[in-house]
Amino acid sequence: MSTIVIEHLARVEGHGGITVELEGDAVTSVHFDVFEGARLLEPLLRGKRYDEVAPILSRICSICSTAHTLTSLKATENAFGIHVSPQTELLRELMFRGESIESHALHLFLLALPDYLNYPSAIAMAADKPAAALLGLRIKKLGNTIQEVIGGRAIHPVNAVLGGFGKVPSYDNLIALRSGLMQAMSDCDTVIDLIASLPATDFCHSDTWFAALRSPNLDCYYAGDEVMVVSNGNRAIVHAADYRSLTNEKAVAHSHAKHSTFRGSPFMVGSLARLTVNPRRLTGKLAVAMKRLKLQLPADNPMDNNKAQALELINDFERALEIIEQLLRDGVKDERAIPVHPRAGIGAAITEAPRGLLIHSYTYDEEGRIANADVITPTALNAASIELHLRRTVEQCAEREEAVITKRLQMVARAYDPCISCSVHLVRPCAPVGLSYTRTENPTKRF
Amino acid sequence: MSKPRVGIFGLTGCAGDQLVILNCEDQLLDLVALIEIRDFLMASSDGQPDGALDIAFVEGAVLTMRDADTLRAIRKRSQILVALGTCAVWGGVAAMDRGADRGKLLEEVYGERGLEYDSCAAQALHEMVKVDFNITGCPIEKEHFLSAVAVLLNGDPPLYPQYPVCTECRMRENNCLLIERGEICCGPITAAGCDARCPNLRIPCIGCRGPVADGNAESVLALFEAKGFDRRRVAARLRTFAPQEVAQ
Numbered sequence: 001m002s003t004i005v006i007e008h009l010a011r012v013e014g015h016g017g018i019t020v021e022l023e024g025d026a027v028t029s030v031h032f033d034v035f036e037g038a039r040l041l042e043p044l045l046r047g048k049r050y051d052e053v054a055p056i057l058s059r060i061c062s063i064c065s066t067a068h069t070l071t072s073l074k075a076t077e078n079a080f081g082i083h084v085s086p087q088t089e090l091l092r093e094l095m096f097r098g099e100s101i102e103s104h105a106l107h108l109f110l111l112a113l114p115d116y117l118n119y120p121s122a123i124a125m126a127a128d129k130p131a132a133a134l135l136g137l138r139i140k141k142l143g144n145t146i147q148e149v150i151g152g153r154a155i156h157p158v159n160a161v162l163g164g165f166g167k168v169p170s171y172d173n174l175i176a177l178r179s180g181l182m183q184a185m186s187d188c189d190t191v192i193d194l195i196a197s198l199p200a201t202d203f204c205h206s207d208t209w210f211a212a213l214r215s216p217n218l219d220c221y222y223a224g225d226e227v228m229v230v231s232n233g234n235r236a237i238v239h240a241a242d243y244r245s246l247t248n249e250k251a252v253a254h255s256h257a258k259h260s261t262f263r264g265s266p267f268m269v270g271s272l273a274r275l276t277v278n279p280r281r282l283t284g285k286l287a288v289a290m291k292r293l294k295l296q297l298p299a300d301n302p303m304d305n306n307k308a309q310a311l312e313l314i315n316d317f318e319r320a321l322e323i324i325e326q327l328l329r330d331g332v333k334d335e336r337a338i339p340v341h342p343r344a345g346i347g348a349a350i351t352e353a354p355r356g357l358l359i360h361s362y363t364y365d366e367e368g369r370i371a372n373a374d375v376i377t378p379t380a381l382n383a384a385s386i387e388l389h390l391r392r393t394v395e396q397c398a399e400r401e402e403a404v405i406t407k408r409l410q411m412v413a414r415a416y417d418p419c420i421s422c423s424v425h426l427v428r429p430c431a432p433v434g435l436s437y438t439r440t441e442n443p444t445k446r447f
Numbered sequence: 448m449s450k451p452r453v454g455i456f457g458l459t460g461c462a463g464d465q466l467v468i469l470n471c472e473d474q475l476l477d478l479v480a481l482i483e484i485r486d487f488l489m490a491s492s493d494g495q496p497d498g499a500l501d502i503a504f505v506e507g508a509v510l511t512m513r514d515a516d517t518l519r520a521i522r523k524r525s526q527i528l529v530a531l532g533t534c535a536v537w538g539g540v541a542a543m544d545r546g547a548d549r550g551k552l553l554e555e556v557y558g559e560r561g562l563e564y565d566s567c568a569a570q571a572l573h574e575m576v577k578v579d580f581n582i583t584g585c586p587i588e589k590e591h592f593l594s595a596v597a598v599l600l601n602g603d604p605p606l607y608p609q610y611p612v613c614t615e616c617r618m619r620e621n622n623c624l625l626i627e628r629g630e631i632c633c634g635p636i637t638a639a640g641c642d643a644r645c646p647n648l649r650i651p652c653i654g655c656r657g658p659v660a661d662g663n664a665e666s667v668l669a670l671f672e673a674k675g676f677d678r679r680r681v682a683a684r685l686r687t688f689a690p691q692e693v694a695q
Binding site (some may be wrong): 008010011012013014015035036037038039040041042043044047049052055056059060061062063065106110111114120121122123124126130133134137138140141144152153154155156158159161165166167410421 | 457458459460461462463464466467469470472473475476479484487488489490491492493494508510511513514539540541543544547549552553555556557561564565566569585586644645648649650653655680683684687
C-alpha cells in the first residue's frame, strides 16, 4: 500500500490537506483533511442579542464576510418579519457583486493561475508576466472598492445593519464605481483571452450534481428561495424551508468539516453550479465568452469552475453596472434602517456566496436573543464532492509519478476555491420543539 | 544588502489579516520588491518551512495543539514576531466565552466525534510566546500593516494610537451614539486607529480592535447601567473580541 500526502494545501484560505491511499493502482481512500481549529462560534452565540449576530458570524471567514453578514441579516429579518426597502435590496445585491468580483479575481489570478503557468505564486508570476498580475489586482481592487463604498469596509463590512444601512452611498461614490466598472467591462476580452490561452486541464471527469439558488427571472445572489439540484437531466427543487434535506451532514473523523450529500450523491456548489442551474443568463457577451472558453454545460470536469468564475466576473460587472445605473436613475434616498422589534421565532436565509450556497438559520427567544444558530457554508457543502473528484483524479491519472498526481490533486482541490475557515462551521440537526417557522404575509419574502 | 526575510502566517481565524495584505493591490508588487517573502502559505506554494526569518507576521488565535506547535516553531526561527489582528493580539471572537466547557460545545456541534478533535480554548499569541509588536484590528487597517513594514525595515518600532475610538469620533464631529442616542457603543474603551469607522456611519462601535490601554471599563459600565442597560449583558458585549483576563 502507498500513501500520497499533501500536508498543507497552499494558495487556499485556511488549513487543509489531502491524503490518498493506494493499494497497487486502486485508490482505497481519499481524504480532504480539514484541520482548521473549531472556533465554535454558533454555540458561543447563544444568548447574544439580535444586533450582535451578524458582526460575530461575519468573522467566520474574511473572503466571504460580506455574504455572511448579509445572509445573517436576512435570516434575522425573516425571523422578525422585517421587510427591507427595494433600495436596500439593490445595495445589498451590489455588495454581493463586489464580493464576488474580489473573490473570483483573487482566486483566478492570484491563487489558481500560477498552477497553469507553473509558478509557485502570483508574486513569482508577476516578475515574468506583470500584465496578468496587474489585471488581476485591478479587478480585485474594484471588487473591494464596491464593498468599501457600500459596506463601509472590504472585510467584515460594518455599514449593512438590520433593516438597512447606516449611511447610503453618495452620488459621487456611485459615479466613481460606475467608471471603475466601465473600465472593467473593457478588460473582459483580455480576461477571457488569458483564461482561454491556459493549457487544458483534462484530468478529472465525473458525473456531477450541481446545486444553486434558482433565479429564473432576475440574476440574483441575494434573492430567491428555491435551490435547484441538477445532474444529467435530472432535476429537483428544494425549498429554502427544507434546506436540511440538502445537508444531511455527518461528522467525519479526518475533518472538522461535516459532509453533505443529496439523495446519497455529493454535489457541487459555486460558479459552475450557478451557471448550470441558471443557463438563461448566458446570453450576449457571456455566450461569446463561453464559446471562446470552450465551456459546455453541464460540465463533467470540476476544473471548469475556473472558467465559470471568469464568466461570472463579466456577469458581475454587468449586473453591478445595471444596479448602479438604476440607483442613479431613481436617485439614492437617504433611508434610515427600519427599526427592529424582536420576537420569538425562526428565520433562515439562503444566498449565493462567491463559493456557492450559504445558509444561515436562527431561532430567537422573545427578547430577541439567540436560542440556536445554524450555519451551512459552501465549502462544507462541497467537501464530499471535493473528495469524490480527488478520487477520480487519481483513478484517471495514467502516470503514476507522485509529482504529477500531487499537482493534479492540488489543482482540482483549488478549482473549488475552498474556503476552509468557512467549512468548519456547523450546526445542530433540529429546531427546538415548540417553535415553527415564522410565517410572514409574503411567503417568498421569507428567505 | 540582502532583503529582510519575512514570513506571513495564519493560525486559527478568518484569514482576514492576511487578506488585508493581499488587498494592498496598489502596493503589493512594490512591497514584495523590498522584502523576501519566505513563507506565505495562503499566497504561495514554495514556502520554506525552516530557516531564519527577520520578521514574522502571525494572524489568528491558538485553538489547536497544532497551532501551538506552529507558533512555537515560528517564534524559534524569527527575530521579530508581530501579532496581526485582534485574534492574535487578544484572542478574538473565539475567545469571547473561553470559560465555557469546550468538550460540551464540541460534542454539541460535532457529536461524539467532536471529543476526538484537536481543540483547546482560544489563546492570544502573547499568552504562549513572546510577541514583539501588536497590530490590532478586525481586520487590521491596511495602512497600519504597510507602515509597520516601513518602520521595521528602518529599525524603528511600529507605534499606534494609545487613545480610544471616542477621540477619533470627536475629531470627526459625530453626534455621540452613547450619550445622545443611548446606544451601546464600545468606543470609550476600544483602541482607536480605525478613524471611528462605525460611528461615522451612525453605527455603534462593537469593540473589534480590542481594549484601549488604560481604558476605564468600570466607569463605562456604570454609564451604561445609568442608561438602564443590564450590566452583565453589556460586560459580555464588551468582551466579544477580547476576554477580560487577556492582559497585555
